[in-house]
Amino acid sequence: MLATEFKQAITAADRVLVQIRTAIVEGDIPAGTKISEPELARRYDLSRAPLREALARLERCHLIERTPNAGARVVKLSIEGLRSLYQLREELEGLACRLAAEHMTEQDIAEVRALLDQHLSTQRVREGESYYQEAGDVDFHYRVILGSKNPYLINILSDELYFLVRMYRVQLGMNGPRVSRAFDEHKAIINAIANRDGELADLLMRRHIAASRRNIEQQLLQQGTSHD
Amino acid sequence: MLATEFKQAITAADRVLVQIRTAIVEGDIPAGTKISEPELARRYDLSRAPLREALARLERCHLIERTPNAGARVVKLSIEGLRSLYQLREELEGLACRLAAEHMTEQDIAEVRALLDQHLSTQRVREGESYYQEAGDVDFHYRVILGSKNPYLINILSDELYFLVRMYRVQLGMNGPRVSRAFDEHKAIINAIANRDGELADLLMRRHIAASRRNIEQQLLQQGTSHD
DNA sequence: TTTTTTATAATTGTCGACAATCCAATGCTT
DNA sequence: AAGCATTGGATTGTCGACAATTATAAAAAA
Secondary structure, eight states: OOSSSOOOOOOHHHHHHHHHHHHHHHTSSOTTOEEOHHHHHHHHTSOHHHHHHHHHHHHHTTSEEEETTTEEEEOOOOHHHHHHHHHHHHHHHHHHHHHHHHHOOHHHHHHHHHHHHHHHHHHHHTTTOHHHHHHHHHHHHHHHHHHTOOHHHHIIIIIIIHHHHHHHHHHHOOOTTHHHHHHHHHHHHHHHHHTTOHHHHHHHHHHHHHHHHHHHHHHHHHHHHHOO | OOSSSOOOOOOHHHHHHHHHHHHHHHTSSOTTOEEOHHHHHHHHTSOHHHHHHHHHHHHHTTSEEEETTTEEEEOOOOHHHHHHHHHHHHHHHHHHHHHHHHHOOHHHHHHHHHHHHHHHHHHHHTTTOHHHHHHHHHHHHHHHHHHTOOHHHHIIIIIIIHHHHHHHHHHHOOOTTHHHHHHHHHHHHHHHHHTTOHHHHHHHHHHHHHHHHHHHHHHHHHHHHHOO
């Protein structure tokens, strides 16, 4: 066996977790839907045991809300929820930036820069397709988070909060000039990290996230007032 | 039915979760122990289904570490772990203080002050018994965290990080003059919150937590060098 | 008509058994 | 004797069925 391939057994619970998770994030299972264990078990063709394991993890990342003996519902997107979530995100990713400026190696930084260049080229090709921007943005933030080298911080941000963040972004979308500006902001952040200026990276990251929040907030307000 | 009593069915998984969790935090199940599902099922006299649910939640609050198809182990306490954990705690509870200064009602604040007075009297009676100090401290921090009124922040701190924090504190203990100083620091923090001075409350809380960390660090170092 | 009660149905929580996977010890080959 | 394949034991993952609880809706009483 090669040294590169870790033998982590992919279990049925893992598979169905990924399936349901993306279904919720992408909106295939609409927000607010009641979750029925027997129905999902039939739909994904497995027993309830691994399904419940998957549901437990979905609850962990705030994509569903469970009440004992009463079932689970897909979380609803709201302005208050968005603000609470992004309040935390600003703080945590700001911290991640300060730590990344301290702990990232030169090679780590070089890799992120290569990543950004790659994003730029693919974005020029696929102009306007927001999905690639979405994936690229997540990827950039993920790298910085890993760069903090704090396992608890990494766990909270990438395993718990980020799927909900993606849900807001996918369902309410990035639009307008933000898509193109994000690249420059990413560049500025990695530059600050490369200069080992944690405070600046922190500040830039907070502004970056705050701008993103305002963008989604507007979408939420427009959507809320238009057809209701 | 009265309006005060929420009908949340206590399930078997909840019970065994509390039992095992306290057993780990108090050290009855030593750090680093291999977890055997059949053994624990016999010991707590229930099936493996609710036990696995409990283990999943224990993993969530970082008290055990699982690898698929290979079982789970109780987490080991280490200096690096402590630093990573408290780094996050400083940041998050600092944020909690800023938000609490903004969102706590006058009544909330009055209740916390009553709590502190109560702690002071019980501490005078039970001088030296660190357990009460431990419980009182947790209680104080818990109140401030709730005062932030940010559900995600509350969840992360009180449901995920705090049991591990307690494990460090219970197993490595509070000692010396810190026990008595903590009261004054708590007082200062709630005063700052009452004055709606979030920045000061933030600063004081960070110092408070940093002091606690240094205290536990020393215990860890002494223990590590003495009998090894 | 409104409220309370009751019974039915569906859902969740739990159980014991089976299947798949991994760890350790043993025996075989070089 | 050292390294590697193999087998045995134990553990985890999964399944289908049962028990307990809750929500729904119909029926009875105010």
